[in-house]
Amino acid sequence: MFSSPLFELVLESITEGLIVADQSGKFVLFNAAAEQILGAGPTTGAPVEWATTYPTYLPDSDSLCPAEELPLVRALSGETVRDMHLRIRRPDGSVRDLSCNAHPLVDHQSDKKGGVVIFRDISDEVSIHQKLEETVTALRISNKDLEQFASVAAHDLQEPLRSVSNYLQLFLEAVPTTDETALRYVERISAALKRMQALINALLNYARIESRARPFQPVDCAVVVANCLENLRSSIKDKDAQVTVGELPVVLGDESQIGQLFENLISNAIKFSHEQPVISISAEIKGRLCEFRVRDNGIGIQPRFHERIFLIFQRLHAVGKYDGTGIGLSICKRIVARHGGDIQVESDNDRGSTFIFSLKCAEDSIQ
Amino acid sequence: MKSMALINILLVDDSEDDVEFTLKALEKTKLANSVSVVNDGIEAMEFLRKEGKYATAPTPSLILLDLNMPMKDGREVLTEIKEDPNLRKIPVVVLTTSQAEEDIVRSYELHANCFVSKPVDLEGLVKVVQRIDDFWFGVVQLPTER
Structure with missing residues (x-):
């Protein structure tokens, strides 16, 4: 019913196992991959014996798969089977997981019927x-x-x-x-x-x-940052800090965590300064992400410490000089990570620091 | 002030330190009072029912009750007090470090007379205890002894 040299070649080159049976359950095609995957060649046995000949199990079951549930048997009775998971035990005792697709076949010229099963080893x-x-x-x-x-x-x-x-x-x-x-x-x-x-x-x-953690929702960063500045009002006043805030988008996230993120970064920018702090907060939309920058003119961080500052309880300065717990930036890192992003710093001694992180834009702020 | 009779307060708390601080705070209040201390719910019920070694225990005018204790906790004690016709008229002040909403709701459901979150520092505790004392022994009218 099917034979041409090209067809044979194609059949033998595919890595999926392929078996075609006619209506009586006699195997008409049985490619090399089928033999390899099943660990056994074609059988002349009737469909009721297939599950025993090629010991076939439903996943998470110790008893043989009932014959009427086998994909090829279902295909022979006119049913299409998609991505059925089966487990087989090969003659050598190894157990393999298979994903099977099966389809009924009709040859309109000869009016012969049959079925095909195609399977691959997904162990x-x-x-x-x-x-x-x-x-x-x-x-x-x-x-x-x-x-x-x-x-x-x-x-x-x-x-x-x-x-x-x-x-x-x-x-x-x-x-x-x-x-x-x-x-x-x-x-x-x-x-x-x-x-x-x-x-x-x-x-x-x-x-x-x-x-x-709370579920993500649209968060207006302009509002969040304004709240942070309000919370930090007294330290901004004490240090006479100048804070410039650019246009900030609506992002997708956990509002209280994003607030904590900005507050930690801004309060660090105020704290680690030796003159009047000049701080700028800006954002740039890059595709579906928004890149934020919190920049200061403070004492800066030597490049060799750029990774260490994000570790928990790591401090670069004596407790008496700058107070704090050494946990603020590790909290920032964890918050950004939970939002699917990363946080980095660009900085050097006495050259200020810029903390850069990305958050996902809320749908409606992407133009 | 209603009477100069000694006011007895029953303090139920399993933490030795917290007992010490609460006693200290009570000491600093103006009103004369005597305080009995028990360290768990079982002892508290024995004391209130004058059982065993508490046969001669006084009936307290006020109970300061911690919530989290081993063996029998404050919630169980509260339930038993309020189910007992002889004990239910004694005002119970739940005094605990918990600020959990569920503890507050549960306490009032079990008919606590009030729920007070215990301040963590001594100064705060003294103030709160003073107010409890002022209110229950200076402001409110309590039922007279049988």
Whole structure:
């Protein structure tokens, strides 16, 4: 019914297994790939025996696939089958996953009917998919652990800290002193406690980027940045900072996180300065993305530290010189990563810094 | 001021430190009071029902109740107090570090007389305890003892 040298060549060159059967279930075609994939040649057995001859299973089942569910059998009864997942055990004992397509055939000249099944070995894809799923599960567990850790940090770590702070106060009431050294120590203890508290809170914020995440929605960056500047009003005033804000688009994201991102970057720009801070915030639309730049004229960062500044708890300066927890930029990085982007810095010593990151534009702001 | 009789307050809290701070804060309030302390819900119920070693315990005029405690927590204690006709008229102030909305709602559902979030610093705690004391023993009229 089908034979020409070209047809034979094509048939043998394809990597998919291909079997054609006539209406009675007799194999008319059985290409080399079919033999390779099934690990066995054509059979003369009836369709009811196929699932035994080529031990065929439905995925996640230990019993043989019923004959009437086999793709070729279904094709012979006039049904089209798309992407059916089956598992076969080869004579050598190896188990392979197959994706099968089957179709009824009608030869109008001879009025003969039959069916074709085309299948490929998807074992590698299946195992990759499984590994991926395992990795995702492991990641989920590790995120959950982090969240657990965060709530422990929130409650159990803060409690003893509070006790120390309160007892320090009670101690001073019980043993009043005017000794300057003693008073200085007390002051240092209080400062250390406050710092510890700030670190725990910062860690908590970091851990909550995923766990307290809200779904993405259109966020007007102009409004978000205006709010940030309002929040930072007192430090802007203290340092007499000049802040220029360009035209900012509407992006797709988590509003409170985007607010935190801008606020961290702007407050850094104000903090790490040795003269009057001059800060500019601008945006440029590049396709579906919007590239933001937060630029300052501050103390700058040597290129060799450009990666380290985004790591958690990394500080480049002594605590006394610039206060902070060393967590702000790692929070920024995590927020941008959650939004599918990356954040970088362009900077050098005494030449100011420009932080550059991309966010996805909301649909209606793409012109 | 209604009477010079000693006002008894029952403080239910499992944290030794928090007990210490609350006692300190109560000490600084103007009104004379005596405070009994129990460290978990089971002891609290024994105290209130004058069972076992609490046979001679006074009936408190006010209960300061922490929510999160081992064995029997504040929610269970609150439920039992408010279900008991002999105890339900004693005002219960839920005093906890929790600020969770669900804890607030649950407490009022269980008929807490008020929910107070415990300030984390001593100064704040003293102020809050002072106000609790002022309000319950200076402003409100409580039912007289049987």
